[in-house]
Amino acid sequence: SLCTPRFLNNSAAGAADYARWLGIETHKIRCIRNGFEFVDDISDRRARVRGELGLADEDLVLGGIMRFTEEKQPGLWAEVAAEFVRHSKGRRAFLFGDGPLRRTILDKVRHWRLEQKIIVPGIAADTWDTLAAMDIFLLTSRMEGLPNVLIEAQACGVPVITTAVGGAPECVLHGETGLVVDCEHDAVKSACLS
Numbered sequence: 001s002l003c004t005p006r007f008l009n010n011s012a013a014g015a016a017d018y019a020r021w022l023g024i025e026t027h028k029i030r031c032i033r034n035g036f037e038f039v040d041d042i043s044d045r046r047a048r049v050r051g052e053l054g055l056a057d058e059d060l061v062l063g064g065i066m067r068f069t070e071e072k073q074p075g076l077w078a079e080v081a082a083e084f085v086r087h088s089k090g091r092r093a094f095l096f097g098d099g100p101l102r103r104t105i106l107d108k109v110r111h112w113r114l115e116q117k118i119i120v121p122g123i124a125a126d127t128w129d130t131l132a133a134m135d136i137f138l139l140t141s142r143m144e145g146l147p148n149v150l151i152e153a154q155a156c157g158v159p160v161i162t163t164a165v166g167g168a169p170e171c172v173l174h175g176e177t178g179l180v181v182d183c184e185h186d187a188v189k190s191a192c193l194s
Helices: 012-022 042-052 074-087 102-111 127-132 148-155 185-193
Strands: 007-009 029-031 060-067 091-098 118-122 136-139 160-163 178-181
Touching (some): 007 012, 012 029, 060 074, 074 091, 074 136, 127 148, 148 160
Parallel strands (some): 060 091, 136 160, 160 178
16 A cells, blocks of 8 residues: 655645645645754853853844755845944854855955954854854754754843744744844844844
8 A cells, every 4th residue: 555645844835835835725734843952051151152162241143043045044134234233332243153155255344344243153063052152043944944053042042133034933932032124124124223
């Protein structure tokens, strides 16, 4: 006998997208969310990691972790970060990750003369440490599945700002644990500066 195929996705948005693509009813694709193993000692990490990054206790840190690829929109992230750090004294921004657009972002930051305010250090050695050092986490993707990093940031007590794409809105309690905004420069900028 033939097996009945089963379709799974990790977000309701992804399931709906695949259902449209396959021409089937959405309820035929089951949504099973990603599982996580969280760490317990986030508060102990914050002071240590911020010290290692040269941050003062009072610094307000906008952070991000991404692949430097077109669909993640690192250029949008950098533009918003530039306005964020220029907005008032004591603001810094850190964007961790790697990919083909990393050099472009480094060149932009250098062109803006913001190398001391916007740091692009490469791949994070420990994601939990990196997230613990942040005050706000920004995700600027134009397309997503279910972004684990949004869940991880919130598990560290870091409020998130994300574009309303794919499964990202499913990860955030809008207005409570973060903000979900349109995938446009002005909407993202406004959320970060308010």
